[in-house]
Amino acid sequence: MGASKTEHFSDKQNQIAAMAKAIGHPARVAIIEYLLSVDTCICGDIVNVLPLAQPTVSQHLKELKNAGIIKGSIEGTAICYCLNPDAINVLEAFFAHITINVNNKKTNCC
Amino acid sequence: MGASKTEHFSDKQNQIAAMAKAIGHPARVAIIEYLLSVDTCICGDIVNVLPLAQPTVSQHLKELKNAGIIKGSIEGTAICYCLNPDAINVLEAFFAHITINVNNKKTNCC
């Protein structure tokens, strides 16, 4: 097979999974951290920051964009990428919810 | 190529990426939600809950375990899986940190 059986799962589960998957690569974690560190969103130099070739970086950016983690707007010749607060908030809420429930559990068998 | 260049990134970035990647599949999100929903950690029936064959579920559990998201302990014939609060807390802290910084940003270009 090889393809995920996404149709058997809820939209919410697929959304969380898609966003988590997008973050599931160290280069993309590094991109997120870089976007967070620069106050302004000049993003052409992401390529210079990462140890990867330009097409590879472009592809990683595309995946983050497809998952909704980042947004991009054309700024002349350059493209300005930045984090999408909505997506981050969804993930933050997901993990906050789990954290609360896990820490409240009395019966922890493991 | 095909293999991630993990050696070029920090341990922290690789750790976050590995955990996010483990959650980056709807079946594994469903497993996490199921583990959260049952008060006791009887886990043999995860197979019955998911629309996947037993070997596939076993493989998904293995990936969650390798990433540190869940823990498992042998309980007679069955194996008791449960969420690992430590891993969840790391992810929660990561996204909380991003959330705070993103929401504080005044210059949002996109």
Next chain:
DNA sequence: TTATTATATTGCAATATTACGATAAATAAT
């Protein structure tokens, strides 16, 4: 128009993931 700059796309090779049938391993019950 002709560069120059910035980013995206294409094509391809190497590798990883997903899924499952068949089978193994390990414990419990008879």
Next chain:
DNA sequence: ATTATTTATCGTAATATTGCAATATAATAA
């Protein structure tokens, strides 16, 4: 010891991901 029960592993096919060189596209500058 034999049989069920539960989970893991092996083998394999289909598909996805990663990475980059080469090239294309699009906007600005000269």
